Amino acid sequence: MAFARVNGVVLHHEMRGAAGKPTLVFSNSLGTDFRIWNRVVEALEDNYRIVLYDKRGHGLSEATPQPYRLSDHVNDLAALLDHLGIGASVIVGLSVGGMIAQGLATLRPDLVRALVLCDTGHKIGDQAMWNQRIETVNEKGIAALADGIMKRWFTPAYRAPDNPDFVGYVAMLTRTPVDGYAGTCAAVRDADLTESTRALKLPTLCLCGDQDGATPPALVRELASLIEGARCEIIENAGHLPCIEQPLATAKLIGGFVDQHISR
Numbered sequence: 001m002a003f004a005r006v007n008g009v010v011l012h013h014e015m016r017g018a019a020g021k022p023t024l025v026f027s028n029s030l031g032t033d034f035r036i037w038n039r040v041v042e043a044l045e046d047n048y049r050i051v052l053y054d055k056r057g058h059g060l061s062e063a064t065p066q067p068y069r070l071s072d073h074v075n076d077l078a079a080l081l082d083h084l085g086i087g088a089s090v091i092v093g094l095s096v097g098g099m100i101a102q103g104l105a106t107l108r109p110d111l112v113r114a115l116v117l118c119d120t121g122h123k124i125g126d127q128a129m130w131n132q133r134i135e136t137v138n139e140k141g142i143a144a145l146a147d148g149i150m151k152r153w154f155t156p157a158y159r160a161p162d163n164p165d166f167v168g169y170v171a172m173l174t175r176t177p178v179d180g181y182a183g184t185c186a187a188v189r190d191a192d193l194t195e196s197t198r199a200l201k202l203p204t205l206c207l208c209g210d211q212d213g214a215t216p217p218a219l220v221r222e223l224a225s226l227i228e229g230a231r232c233e234i235i236e237n238a239g240h241l242p243c244i245e246q247p248l249a250t251a252k253l254i255g256g257f258v259d260q261h262i263s264r
């Protein structure tokens, strides 16, 4: 566990795994912190160096006042990697984390060797949907939206009330600072990466849970079609967070992709 003030915000981060091996940097989704990657990282850390961080307004990172821009999150990650002395890495991003990864590849191609874009898009949702969500969160708190969010995040089987992990992830969501959550909703609302992502030329793997209710397989396939040569894989029996519901399948796809494109 470590903290650094970079780009004017304190970010919580952690480095694990094998020094001298290819580096994988993980960027997480709206309403989550970097613990969502725990089981994926356990499967990968013997062979790769791992960087985990909580984006602005999430986990143990500082929650600056809303709203945020996607470029705030992108500049935060660039500054953190510069601070840590991490050069070109494989950036693995989930949902808004995948948008941050796309943005970093455009802004700082020197920091990105390859992309793994999980359950994300070049544009997610529309203005009315995000404005409604921001209003509800600011007026009533995140708990008012939790049921709907959980239906998009997880399959019905995982959402069993006697599944302690499910109860834990509801707590992770609802304990996210309101400024961090609503601020990041605004960042996603205002981001359309279609043209900048179409210009990317680097090895890319897109992944998506077959039951993702937030960024469904059709959107992720469309994202993959923008990037020349990108591969798209659908993970069975997973919603929006395959890293939680299917960590071993997720880790296997990431490890196989990295080994194919990056020499150790």
Ligand SMILES: O=C(O)CC1=CCC(=O)O1
Residues within 6 Å of the ligand: 028, 029, 030, 031, 094, 095, 096, 097, 124, 149, 152, 188, 214, 240
């Ligand atoms: O919370 C959701 O509905 C799913 C989501 C959209 C962007 C993100 O990061 O998560």
